[in-house]
Amino acid sequence: MKKNIGNAMALYPTPAVVVGVRVEGKATWTLVAHVGIVAHDRLLVSLHASHYINQGIKESGRLSVNIVTEEWLPKADYCGIVSGHKQDKSTLFESTAGEEGTPMVNESPLTMECRVEDVYACNGFENFICSIAHTYADESILDERGKLDYNRLKPVLFEFPTYQYLRTGSVIGQCTEAGKQYEKSQA
Numbered sequence: 001m002k003k004n005i006g007n008a009m010a011l012y013p014t015p016a017v018v019v020g021v022r023v024e025g026k027a028t029w030t031l032v033a034h035v036g037i038v039a040h041d042r043l044l045v046s047l048h049a050s051h052y053i054n055q056g057i058k059e060s061g062r063l064s065v066n067i068v069t070e071e072w073l074p075k076a077d078y079c080g081i082v083s084g085h086k087q088d089k090s091t092l093f094e095s096t097a098g099e100e101g102t103p104m105v106n107e108s109p110l111t112m113e114c115r116v117e118d119v120y121a122c123n124g125f126e127n128f129i130c131s132i133a134h135t136y137a138d139e140s141i142l143d144e145r146g147k148l149d150y151n152r153l154k155p156v157l158f159e160f161p162t163y164q165y166l167r168t169g170s171v172i173g174q175c176t177e178a179g180k181q182y183e184k185s186q187a
């Protein structure tokens with residue numbers, strides 16, 4: 001029997017990302033782990049309305065989503081404890097401007113440049129629904145066919161209940177294979 005532990009948010013782990021925008025011409029970076037997929041071509045970035053970065057997102061209608069990997073986790077984590085309201089974070093990363101003009105973290109092997117399509121305000125959070133304008137991937141995380149390979153990328157994962165970062169695990173199977181095997185066994 002499962003124990004009812006209340007209405008705890010339990011949809012973890014999620015990937016940790018650093019969101020990048022410009023505010024008054026300067027890059028700023030914020031760590032976000034409440035992110036998600038909406039339909040097949042939209043993503044969600046959930047940011048508390050009090051954060052410094054939100055003004056830049058709303059003004060430009062653009063943001064970069066930089067997947068965090070272990071190599072640069074300390075700097076990504078720093079973006080999650082220091083606010084641009086108090087500290088200029090513009091020089092924290094070497095960055096490159098994408099075609100939409102957003103600053104992108106050079107250390108991140110995978111960056112999506114996004115356009116804000118909608119904002120869903122809820123309980124003090126601004127939830128940005130974004131389309132993906134461009135995806136920039138380092139060659140080292142692409143397979144022989146040029147597809148993203150998450151065995152090579154290894155995004156850092158986050159979970160809130162004990163406030164920890166996790167590694168991704170190993171491959172346990174090809175999607176739909178186990179279901180087909182099960183289907184056969186029931187026939």
Ligand SMILES: Cc1cc2nc3c(=O)[nH]c(=O)nc-3n(C[C@H](O)[C@H](O)[C@H](O)COP(=O)(O)O)c2cc1C
Nearest residue numbers: 030031032033034047048051052053080082083084
């Ligand atoms: C692991 C981790 C995950 C975080 N995830 C989120 C998040 O999903 N949404 C959010 O609004 N803040 C999140 N934060 C908090 C912000 O990153 C933090 O308050 C940051 O300093 C805000 O920066 P800014 O004011 O410069 O935008 C997270 C912090 C950490 C350490």
